[in-house]
Amino acid sequence: MIKIDNLTKTYTSKEGDIQALKGVSLYVGRGRIFGVIGQSGAGKSTLIRCINMLERPTSGTVTVDGKDMGALTGKELLRARQEISMIFQHFNLLASRTVFDNVAYPLEIQGLKKSAITERVLPLLELVGLHERARYYPSQLSGGQKQRVGIARALASRPKVLLCDEATSALDPQTTKSILALLKDINKKFDLTIVLITHEMIVIKEICDKVAVIENGRIVEEGGVLEVFTNPRTQTAREFIGTVISQHLPPFLSEIGLSPVPVDSGKLLVRLSFIGASAGQPILAGAIRAYNVDISIIYGNIDSIKDTPFGTLIAEVSGKSDDINSALAYFGRQNLRVEVLGYVP
């Protein structure tokens, strides 16, 4: 649906050139939710604006639904933009228009008749849960409600693609979740391709199929969300993941001072991570029975990444060292990732 090929963008100014994008290539399949995560200044804002040509790329191509966006003439571009909607961090609603008239705006500029506009706007307000607020002005709404208006407005022109520019960054965690749920819902309902940029890993974790990590104008890591979460290859990706799934030992464990080599009567501390299907299996009980070891859970955390359970456990394993090794091998066979943390003195 969207193909970005070797995109660069350089801003020239008196103080010198700034390369915001240094050769970005991406592919987003139809109906997918694709997330681009990066710190501020990484180039993600420029990247998303190059998709609808709000920013003209310096070189490279952007193809949306088979159309080379950079090659379109003025009128063609305006028409193409009607199929690529956008929502924003600060909602960018027209303060002088009511909720209804904000959602009607894209239809007005397409020249639809009043009755046709009403016919389309009302169901959209229903969809985002704001049909009772149709006559309100944006200043009378909460942040989450404003973003719902933004989403309804974005859907009015029946777009194929929705671009989300930090759409939840100005919202509290609760509202963020409800907006993400709404995005997930419309993605399914309208087979809408969504590209979102964010600096919040929770957004990626909740709704994205694929994620690209952008740093300094380059994509440094890209892949399925589950894959990147469970096996991050770059430090940047690890840091982002650390913001939603703790990678650190609980403080009381790091205070004890673990020994890297076995100590007398010491217990082995391991971190077990599991994804998807294995999360439901009684693996620990299996190991205790089969290998004559004791396992006590010190710390655990189960999360889900776009509906797939993902968990980590920190457990103390005690027993004969042969038995412990057999148990660890057994965990590996059950598709758990095993990381030996050290021995408790």
Place this chain on the structure above:
Amino acid sequence: MSPEIIRLLWQSCLETFYMVTVSSLVSFALGMPLGVLLTITGKGHIKENPKVNQGVGAVINAIRSTPFIILMVAIVPFTRWVVGSSIGTTAAIVPLTVSATPFVARIVESSLKEVPHGVVEAALSMGSTPLEVIYKVLLPEALSGIILGLTLTVVSLIGYSAMAGVIGGGGLGDLAIRYGYQRFEEKVMIATVVILIFIVQLVQSSGDFLSRKTDKSRL
């Protein structure tokens, strides 16, 4: 006060009203598009064009820095060309308009610049043409600020119209000078000042009211 003075006061009121109304309307009509032009050709706006922006800006600054009383006599040939005479109430409208137009342009420009860039960007992302951005986004969003600015323009024009006596324009200010000052008729002076205060108050509070009424950003 003699009936004669009252008749003069009334006539002066009408002259002031005529001068201020016509010059306000014409300067709004000319200043608004100029303000829009200044805004959209500004840096980072929808039709960025430094040459046009600086060119128009320079002319506007030149007019604005000329004191009104000098402008009035300096443009006499232009006034004669426009209205066929350089003396009288109608003739006074020309310099009033010339001096108010750049003022309106700047006021409109500063109001339009208050419209957040993101809102313009959103309109563009939906496929709006530049004209649609101007008529459906910039002007309606800035309306309340523009109304306040136009109110300010009308109030300044009432003040400037007092100088119209120099070219025989008449009006309340001229009456105050000729009767109140030169003929020591204190009552006339006081009456004109009271009437002017009343008019300015009326204009300002109507402007404030309209501005509040159109401002939907604070409900």
